[in-house]
Amino acid sequence: MLDVIDPGQVEADAPQYNATLVARSDETSSLAYFTIRFDGEPVPFEPGQYMTIGVLVGGRMVQRPYSVASSPRTAAEGYELYVRLVEGGLFTPLLWELPLGHRMRMIGPKGKFMLQPNDQRTHLFISSGTGNAPFVSMIRTLIIDGASRPALFLNGVSYQDELGYRDLVEGWQRDGTFPVTYLPSVSRAADPRNADWTGRLGRVEAIVEPVCREFGLTPDNAIAYICGNPDMILNAEATFRALGFAEEAIRKELYWPKGKEPKLAAAEGIDPAVNDDE
Ligand SMILES: Cc1cc2nc3c(=O)[nH]c(=O)nc-3n(C[C@H](O)[C@H](O)[C@H](O)COP(=O)(O)OP(=O)(O)OC[C@H]3O[C@@H](n4cnc5c(N)ncnc54)[C@H](O)[C@@H]3O)c2cc1C
Known part of the structure; x- marks a missing residue:
């Protein structure tokens, strides 16, 4: 059974972490832009693809996929994500409490939601x-x-x-x-x-x-x-x-399976990371 996680339980550092939260800007109390930068070389991606970000809690990686809003051409500066805080959600309440400079894991890219080449429609x-x-x-x-x-x-x-x-x-x-x-x-x-x-x-x-x-x-x-x-x-x-x-x-x-409420998807073991048009 999954319960709401106390943000204080998020591990500050872990061998699995490979990136850092380097910037944040709030649009409203429940919408914010987060920039996460890889420790090493940025990973190439296509516009429209997503990355999965996570933090470790009690030895378990709590993670979710997010479309990248920044360009791959500026990936060295970090990957900008635009996120809604989901009340009762598992991951976003943790993300909201992370201080700048906090370490995390970022993997990807994944997804096929990409532009068609040379399409002038x-x-x-x-x-x-x-x-x-x-x-x-x-x-x-x-x-x-x-x-x-x-x-x-x-x-x-x-x-x-x-x-x-x-x-x-x-x-x-x-x-x-x-x-x-x-x-x-x-x-x-x-x-x-x-x-x-x-x-x-x-x-x-x-x-x-x-x-x-x-x-x-x-x-x-x-x-x-x-x-x-x-x-x-x-x-x-x-x-x-x-x-x-x-x-x-x-x-x-x-962004989520039709008919799912917060936490239900995770509690039922559905991996949102594979919930795209692949
Ligand atoms: C390919 C992909 C790309 C995604 N990109 C983004 C993104 O760029 N920005 C973003 O905010 N989310 C995005 N999501 C959704 C994100 O992965 C999480 O599901 C969301 O942040 C909630 O996580 P949680 O653990 O807090 O809630 P959970 O406990 O996992 O609850 C999930 C439930 O929250 C609700 N929910 C999920 N996402 C949203 C949302 N964006 N707005 C309103 N309600 C929502 C739905 O009812 C969903 O079933 C994406 C999902 C997928 C599959």
């Missing part, structure tokens, strides 16, 4: 919550490489202050650094936290069809990448299928 990047992380890595890398692809960047959240990377993506759009159109959406229209919100309303999957119509996106000129909450992904996928998109043109990264 319009890229529909669709995310809920922290599911925007792989898209930030993809665009950061394309910018560094001087390669561009037309993109629409949809991010759905409950409250406007949860729109991580908003300034970055809006900046790319505003100054033309990358041909991206940012389309954030908030779902809790009536909440005071969204009082001055004038953008799109509703869950991100609900704006997929209107956005395709508005921007003239069809199976002939677009490809969809969808990441985050499994219910959102399955609903968005159904919309794309109804619009005639082929399976090949709907790429998915599920």
Whole structure:
């Protein structure tokens, strides 16, 4: 039986540790960016892939996979991850309490949620919550490489202050650094936290069809990448299928198995690290 772990039980150092938490920046009380750097040479990865990070507690590695939000081109500086604190979760409450400079283990990369080579179709990047992380890595890398692809960047959240990377993506759009159109959406229209919100309303999957119509996106000129909450992904996928998109043109990264609650997945022995489209 798994219980909530006291962060004080996390081992400060261990032979399995190969990396260090070198930076952290908080977006809200439950959303933060963490940068973890390998002790030695950085491991190559493709934008869209994920790393698994963990800490040792009572001789057991408690670890979870996270999409890398930074570019592999800047891996020597560390791997930036964008994480939500899951109340009642096993790992994230530990991560939240780690001081800067704490040692940890990072392994990877894994995953097949990657850009297709030389694809000039319009890229529909669709995310809920922290599911925007792989898209930030993809665009950061394309910018560094001087390669561009037309993109629409949809991010759905409950409250406007949860729109991580908003300034970055809006900046790319505003100054033309990358041909991206940012389309954030908030779902809790009536909440005071969204009082001055004038953008799109509703869950991100609900704006997929209107956005395709508005921007003239069809199976002939677009490809969809969808990441985050499994219910959102399955609903968005159904919309794309109804619009005639082929399976090949709907790429998915599920952050947890459909229908799972915090701690349940781990307690049932399901390894979230293999929960992708491999
Ligand atoms: C390939 C892959 C990439 C991932 N990348 C990220 C990432 O970049 N950022 C990130 O925050 N998470 C990401 N996750 C989820 C992450 O691995 C953990 O599941 C999450 O941090 C919760 O861990 P926990 O031990 O605190 O909760 P657990 O005790 O493992 O509970 C898991 C449950 O928490 C809920 N949950 C998990 N992730 C989220 C989330 N992001 N938002 C809301 N609820 C959630 C679900 O109900 C899930 O069943 C990814 C998962 C996979 C499989």
